Amino acid sequence: MSVGFSTKKTLEGGPPTTDMTYILPEAETAICFAVPLEKSKIRPYLGKEHPRGRFDHVIDNGDVYLKAYKYAKVAADFLEEKGYKSAPVINNFKYREDVPDWRTKLPPLLALRLVAARSGVGSIGWSGNILVKGYGAAVLLGALVTSAKLEPTDPIPPEESPCDKCKLCVSVCAFRMFDKKEEDSYALGGYTFSFSKRNNVSRCYAVCGGLSGLDKTRKWSTWSPGRTPYPETEEDADRTFAHLFTHPVKELRIVGEEGSYAESKLMHDKIAQEYISSGDIASNTFTENFILTCGNCQLICSGDQDETAENYRILTNSGCVVTKQNGDNLILSKEEADELEKAGEIANPYVETSERRQYVEKIVTDIFKRLRKEQSDAPF
Numbered sequence: 606m607s608v609g610f611s612t613k614k615t616l617e618g619g620p621p622t623t624d625m626t627y628i629l630p631e632a633e634t635a636i637c638f639a640v641p642l643e644k645s646k647i648r649p650y651l652g653k654e655h656p657r658g659r660f661d662h663v664i665d666n667g668d669v670y671l672k673a674y675k676y677a678k679v680a681a682d683f684l685e686e687k688g689y690k691s692a693p694v695i696n697n698f699k700y701r702e703d704v705p706d707w708r709t710k711l712p713p714l715l716a717l718r719l720v721a722a723r724s725g726v727g728s729i730g731w732s733g734n735i736l737v738k739g740y741g742a743a744v745l746l747g748a749l750v751t752s753a754k755l756e757p758t759d760p761i762p763p764e765e766s767p768c769d770k771c772k773l774c775v776s777v778c779a780f781r782m783f784d785k786k787e788e789d790s791y792a793l794g795g796y797t798f799s800f801s802k803r804n805n806v807s808r809c810y811a812v813c814g815g816l817s818g819l820d821k822t823r824k825w826s827t828w829s830p831g832r833t834p835y836p837e838t839e840e841d842a843d844r845t846f847a848h849l850f851t852h853p854v855k856e857l858r859i860v861g862e863e864g865s866y867a868e869s870k871l872m873h874d875k876i877a878q879e880y881i882s883s884g885d886i887a888s889n890t891f892t893e894n895f896i897l898t899c900g901n902c903q904l905i906c907s908g909d910q911d912e913t914a915e916n917y918r919i920l921t922n923s924g925c926v927v928t929k930q931n932g933d934n935l936i937l938s939k940e941e942a943d944e945l946e947k948a949g950e951i952a953n954p955y956v957e958t959s960e961r962r963q964y965v966e967k968i969v970t971d972i973f974k975r976l977r978k979e980q981s982d983a984p985f
């Protein structure tokens with residue numbers, strides 16, 4: 606596990622989501638750390654191995670998330686006992702509600718990636734994910750904030766970053782959220798951190814949200830059966846997301862797929878249970894319904910050039926998930942999927958419409974259009 610310490614001073618100049626006092630007014634230090642995902646479960650997920658390739662990783666992913674929260678909670682309780690006000694940071698699925706349009710922007714309570722980069726937990730890769738030596742981006746972050754004044758740690762020098770700018774993370778995002786050339790950056794406490802410009806977050810919301818999964822090349826898909834055409838322009842991306850939002854995929858599981866997050870042992874742990882039932886995170890997140898369809902930009906990147914290239918090969922040869930007219934989801938090769946599509950045997954849930962759906966689509970499109978204009982101010 607990699608650990609780092611940031612203070613209010615070392616986070617100075619960052620976006621509002623690096624303000625640790627939002628979580629705890631007395632906070633002086635943020636302690637951030639990375640917990641690795643189980644590597645052996647990543648390739649079966651990327652390769653859509655049947656029947657357990659997805660859920661072995663989903664269970665690990667959910668458990669590592671809960672583990673990160675648990676470590677933060679235990680450390681915060683320890684510091685409280687020592688007389689310092691402390692609080693674990695909810696590491697996902699809860700957002701800063703004081704930010705305008707927070708429901709659309711989903712601003713984190715604390716931008717863990719920026720805190721992790723500034724405190725040397727890892728290096729920011731081109732995808733914006735944190736890369737840790739030996740693990741690549743296959744880590745989840747956790748953190749706690751405390752009133753204890755601890756010595757800050759330095760960022761990892763750029764020449765030691767495991768990111769070699771291979772840009773494979775760009776090509777494994779089915780809707781290409783990351784720009785291949787243009788950069789964005791943040792300055793924090795005297796250091797600048799650069800990564801790819803986000804073309805439009807609605808591209809990730811559509812794909813990572815499981816609403817669509819077919820890659821731009823139409824040769825492979827995520828675990829989602831959604832086969833929406835690639836949005837070429839950002840206006841298209843807004844419209845596509847708005848349309849998909851009003852036509853959610855009804856069934857994400859594949860016929861014969863085995864496993865469920867109900868198998869998680871950690872879900873029944875006392876601290877995890879208190880957390881899950883606290884109402885602090887989106888309901889249904891860690892139930893037997895917990896499921897993932899993407900995460901490719903993170904999972905592909907192993908921090909080793911050859912391993913990442915092999916992960917890319919596995920994903921792009923993993924076939925496509927499609928929904929047949931009878932509602933069954935299957936994994937097929939590109940050729941089989943194309944043939945079925947030509948024969949009109951793939952279900953198309955996107956054609957149904959109604960006045961209500963059109964009304965909601967218009968609202969969503971307008972919000973995204975406005976937010977794109979403000980993108981440069983968007984919280985990380």
Ligand code: SF4
Nearest residue numbers: 730768771772774906
């Ligand atoms: S895949 Fe990883 S190493 Fe390659 S550019 Fe993206 S973040 Fe960097």
Ligand code: SF4
Nearest residue numbers: 778809812813899902
């Ligand atoms: S999680 Fe998936 S959809 Fe979202 S940015 Fe990464 S690759 Fe793209």
